[in-house]
Amino acid sequence: MRPFLQVENLSKRWGEIMLFENISFTIFEGQKVALIAKNGTGKSTLLNLLADKDSPDSGIITLTNDINIGYFEQIPNLNPENTVLEEIFESDNQKLKTIKEFELAVSKNNQNAIASISAKMDELNAWDFEVEIKQILTELKINILDKLVGGLSGGQQKRLSLAKVLINKPDLLILDEPTNHLDLEMIEWLEAYLEKTKSTLLMVTHDRYFLDRVCNEIIEMEDNQIYRYLGNYSYFLQKRDERIEIQQATVSKAKNLLRTEMEWMRRMPKARSHKAKYRIDSFYDLKDKASQKIKEENVNLNVKSARLGKKIIELENVSKSFPGVKLIENFSYKFSRFEKVGIVGNNGTGKSTFLNLITNSLQPDSGAIEIGQTIKFGYYRQEGIQFDPKDRVIDAVNKIAEYIYFEDGTKMSATQMLTHFLFPPETQYNYIEKLSGGEQRRLYLCTVLMENPNFLILDEPTNDLDIMTLNVLEEYLQAFAGCVIVVSHDRFFMDKIVDHLFVFEGNGVVTDFPGNYTVYRNKVLEDKEKQEAKKTANVSKEKPKNTSNKDTEKRKLSFKEKREFEQLEKDIAKLEDKINTIEEELNSGNLPHDKLFTKSEELTQMKTQLDEKEFRWLELSEWEQ
Structure with a gap:
């Protein structure tokens, strides 16, 4: 294997903080490497240096033969004035430029331009590439190509940025937390895509299933040392x-x-x-x-929780809708002591609405929600908390409590508590604005748990937390003497914590599934396979052969059935023509993204109709004309 990227004696300081010093490593062609380190040790800064977005204080970064790098950043760098389509095709890649010209010519129905650019598409062998682009956009649910980038939500911009990087097919793909803001289906698709891609990969992620299935090497950065592990996440844990x-x-x-x-x-x-x-x-x-210190610092989260009474939360026939959208309909449930529930469902199916209902931030349209008198919520929100950036870390904790009490009766000062949350005394007087995103999330988690809740609601708690903190958080939640609701796209986290799931299926339907996420997902896939097998069996089903028995003798068609038989022949011919036409359009590469999706659905419907009509034609053809 030839080296793609070499790092020699690299150092970087952030203000007074030394992030890393004199680190060295090499990424070889074809490797899929994960970078693991605690929050605040400079993972994102290191990726910025490798992608030439920043300069090191000292050291050398060498790229072999000017390889092409694709960098997915945590904060997307997009042009808000571009449309989605313009942003996608903003590239020096010759194929992408040609496809962009072709799409514009099609949108303007410029036949001369279409003809000339089609020849160029043939020459560059770009048709398959265009189909792949549309597949990536479909999987990441980017279907509003004429909308301005500035008008997209944060999650939409992240998905657009990821699609743009993947579409460019770089030699070296650098991804910083790519699974944030993706739903579970998108994560599984991206997992499969990265497993197959020929691009060399360097990635930071907290999603351990994702890491385990995609990467074949792990680089750990700790105490200015680089440790390499030639295996997946499971191997890394053992060797570490x-x-x-x-x-x-x-x-x-x-x-x-x-x-x-x-x-x-x-x-x-x-x-x-x-x-x-x-x-x-x-x-x-x-x-x-x-005098070396083995820094196995663990977050001590054994914070005392408030007493939990017999009555927790009871929902009876609760419904909630917004104009044109039915989110929850006639949902009833009684929470039990110490239960841990996961919430899954596509975006827009009512997950956040449900959390706001049970915390009284929203009122239901109908039904009743009763909350026990002893319930004390701890709500870790996806959007986080708005700390005063001019506050020091110690100030944020002192505003809640100067002392924190534990289950064994002992107490701890705010300074000691922060030390357990991996904020050593020398960083406790740093301004919050100087903390990394992950460090701010860890501080936020600390403030939520310090309030001694007995009913924890965690909305995407794994985003921006490092793997070490997640491991300890999982141990805490397993022993937590209260109730827990978790909304998360982290399958590993969900599997380890929850006893059952509320599945938000859309259109107001919420079902209670007895099992963790992996059990649920396997059941969904199993049901899907059964449906496909049943459909195939129905299509291929043939009329049993006639026997000499009188009951099975052929009968003559009625006048009405003869007319039906003749009409079926005409309908089948028309459907076959339409299917052939649509398939030609789909394979031509001429369709814009939104039409591609519509035509694909239309093709599926027509094939279903054809199967039904052909089966009925076979049935009537067995009888005498």
């Missing part, structure tokens, strides 16, 4: 534990030896002989090794 054990044993051994050497140093006369110099030098090396 082994590495830490070896380091701990080495430091422990060095400390024991240091005690002996310190005694010798104290006994040495001031005028030390030349012979002992090597041992003195060795002492200082040993002292450095013994």
Whole structure:
């Protein structure tokens, strides 16, 4: 394998904070690499350096043969004045430029331009590429091509930015948290796409199933050291534990030896002989090794929760709609003590509305919601909290409480609590505006749990939290002496936490599924396969052969049935012509994205009609004319 990207002795400081110093690693062609590190250690900064969006303080980044890099950033860098279509095709890629010209010619019905550009499309072999582009846009639900980028929501802009990067087919694909703002179906599609792509991949993600299935190597950045693991996430966990054990044993051994050497140093006369110099030098090396800290800092989340009474939350025939949209209809449920519920469903099916209903932020159109007197909500919202950026970290915690009480009766100061949340004393007086996105989310989580809730609502808690924090949060939630509702696109997190799911199916339907996300998804796929098999069986079903029995003897067609038989022949011929026409249009590459989707649906409907008519024709043809 040839090296695509080489990093040598790279260093970067953010104000007074040293993010990383003298780190080195190489990415080889064809590798799919994940970068793992704690929040605030400079993961996004490192990706910005590799993508030439920023400059290092020192060190060298070498790209082999000027390879093409595609970079998906956490904050999209798009032109708000462009339409979605213009933004997608804004590229130096010759094929993309030609496809853009073709799409514009089609939209203006310029036949001369269509003819000349079609020849160029043939020459560049761009037709298949155009079909792939439309598939990517369809999977990421980008179907408003004439809308201005500035008018899109944050999630839509993120998906547009991701589509733009994938469409350009770079040699090296750099992705910073690509699964944020994607629903579960999109994540599964992207997972399959990246598994098949020939692009070399470097990715930061908190989605452990995604990481496990896509990446074949992991780079861990810790304490200005780079550790490489030639395997997936499961392999990484095993080898990381082994590495830490070896380091701990080495430091422990060095400390024991240091005690002996310190005694010798104290006994040495001031005028030390030349012979002992090597041992003195060795002492200082040993002292450095013994003073190493194995930073296995875990977030201590065993915060005391308020007492939970018998009555939790009871919903009876609750309905909620907005103009033209039915979100929840006649939903009833009684929450039990200590249960943990996951919420899944496509965007716009009512998940956030449900959370607002049970917290009294919204009132139902009909039905009743009763909340127990002892219930104390802790609501971790997707949009986060608006900290005062000029506040210091310690100020944000002191506004809630100066002391935090734990289940065992002990208490902890705000400073100690922040230290447990991986904010060491030297960073507690930093301004919040200097924190990374992940550090701000961790601080927000700290403030939610400090209020001693007994009913936790977590809306996309995994976004922007590092994997180390997520592991500890999962352990806390499993032992949490209260109720939990989780809305998350992180399948690993959901599988580990929830006992059952509320599935928001759309049009007001909410079902209670007994199992975690993986069980649910497997059931959905199994049901889909059964439906497909049933449909195939119905289509291929043939009339049983006639026997000599009188009951199975052929009968003559009635006048009405003869007319039906003749009409069926005409209908079948017309449907076959229409299907052939649509298939030609779909394969031509001339259709704009919105028409492609419409025509695909139309084709499916027509094929279903054809199957039904052909089966009826076969049935009538068995009888005497």
